Amino acid sequence: MTVTLADVAARAQVSPATVSRVLNGNYPVAASTRERVLRAVDELDYVLNGPASALAAATSDLVGILVNDIADPFFGIMASAIQAEIGGPGGRAGGERLAVVCNTGGSPERELTYLTLLQRQRAAAVVLTGGAVENAPHAAAVAAKLRKLADAGTRVVLCGRPPAADTQAIALTFDNRGGARALTDHLIGLGHRRLGYIAGPEERTTTRHRLEGHRAALRAAGIEEDPRWTVYGRYDRRSGHEATLELLRRDPSLTAIVAANDSVALGACAALRESGLRIPEDVSVAGFDDLPFSIDAVPSLTTVRLPLSEAGARAGRIAMGREEPPLGGIASVRGELMVRGSTGVPRG
Amino acid sequence: MTVTLADVAARAQVSPATVSRVLNGNYPVAASTRERVLRAVDELDYVLNGPASALAAATSDLVGILVNDIADPFFGIMASAIQAEIGGPGGRAGGERLAVVCNTGGSPERELTYLTLLQRQRAAAVVLTGGAVENAPHAAAVAAKLRKLADAGTRVVLCGRPPAADTQAIALTFDNRGGARALTDHLIGLGHRRLGYIAGPEERTTTRHRLEGHRAALRAAGIEEDPRWTVYGRYDRRSGHEATLELLRRDPSLTAIVAANDSVALGACAALRESGLRIPEDVSVAGFDDLPFSIDAVPSLTTVRLPLSEAGARAGRIAMGREEPPLGGIASVRGELMVRGSTGVPRG
């Protein structure tokens, strides 16, 4: 029923081996033969059987991209950049690789499941994006899985994620600590002394690093932090909204709110506005990531720009072996402070 | 080197056939045997070889999701919902399916390439999202490909995309015409008579349908449209920004601007503000889709809410055969007008 290599071979009057070689182009085939084969392929409308080919060759042209939340532009932008580098030419079988993004939803189990599924498919490469979960057993399980993938010849790259110990995985990490430090330094420079902080989920590395940067800035300025000033939440606007109301309840005298990311900051802005507070006259707000919509917020959002596209593109190239990995396999990517309208000198 | 089924079989003292049956669970195996096999699997840390299994069984557990732009939350949200329905239990091999999203970047060629790649992998199902390109040869090529996929047993579902002729593909389309009509009716009801329209890329069905709805509303109200009132662009904020400046140049007397989607509307808002115009006092602005950030815009955006998650979930379920397709294989999903702060009665 379905057309196979053998059918093509018969039609082109050559052996299956020859057809395979024409298709994979890694063995000398006379021009006339090649043309005859290609014509047969065309006439029969032949499509290579991926699984069969992967089985025989012991490799596949699948590349996996793991993201925490595909509905979040933060990941969407990175995934897009990674995929753009991978989809291109340079591979087997006509240079096409199937770059697929897998949505873990931030769940450690799903992350592991997807890794297994990719291992099962004998993926050519895997790129993991986003912060990791700080949970020893899970981290160990992931590390073990990555090691196994690497052993099986799968290239592993981490993008915007801390290095995994005992793994040959290349890591491109964002300097979340440094960015957060710069951001809070900016606020302190404006004169703020009472700053609320809306953190992400407590168990994620990204959350911890950003919070650490924030606290380092406070400490450096000799500001003693009130435990009430930190609220943990999720990385979405809803969380920012709720957390802001909570912060306001705990300490109405706050003059600035630093959010875990831009979406959270937007939610915070909404909550402040509903509470009758002006931004930045009454309360300054800062975000993180500099997603596209941040500049359109009113007032536009002061934030830390992360080179999502650039980092993703680089990760993609490394995954394809088209760019040298950084020395030591680890590179830190810095963010850039973007001072805009949502931060100003505190009232009084 | 790598552990195979045979290794597991040897360790468990059973035949490979038995191991396979334990793993696939579709054949009676004595409890004691099953347990012995599972222990061996565990001890050897065995991972099924996907390609081999797909080859032998002539099916795979891969499900493809095609999106136009993964960095756009519109697609991210849909993809997330689809994937959530697919990743779950219910399939072969432990109920795990690899739901992968493929980013076409809106390019017809890439769309076709991905479809071929998925066909090559013998995907279990394919979900295509987003508007199609209105280009006869390409539409025919896609339809042909979809037909072939269906013939090979791949379930094909279109989500937020017009039905494909001569294809058994199930289609869940958004009622873009109706939504746009309601939106412009609302504006006209407020008293607007001079409305600018920022359309998406001219060749997409979504663009055309929304524009048609808009024009139908104008016609029904007896408003004669000035050709200068329509500008085509892309579906991003930048485009909205540029197009707005262009519209303002062409006709400074416009009192309302209807955008192709929310991102475009946000760009329009920014441009208006930069031009010293107030929203909605001087100019009203309306979007489409009701993405999460739209409610946080200042003023919050009047728009048409599309049930992205619901439609995606349904498409996912249909793709998995867990829900009956709609009668006739086609269903139209309606949007809901969300009247918010960005629209008001025109000045004067």
Added chain:
DNA sequence: CATCGTATAGAAAGCGCTTGCTACTGTAGT
């Protein structure tokens, strides 16, 4: 006690492709 049905396990034939090796040309080197 012979017969049968049922539950469970194994043997073995592929699934469609890749690739190491062998075989056959024709041309170049001596």
Added chain:
DNA sequence: ACTACAGTAGCAAGCGCTTTCTATACGATG
């Protein structure tokens, strides 16, 4: 003219799994 050797093409052995068909063992049945 004879060997040597590129340049091509074919043979055939798998890759690791699924599945049909067959075999065995048992308890139930007449």
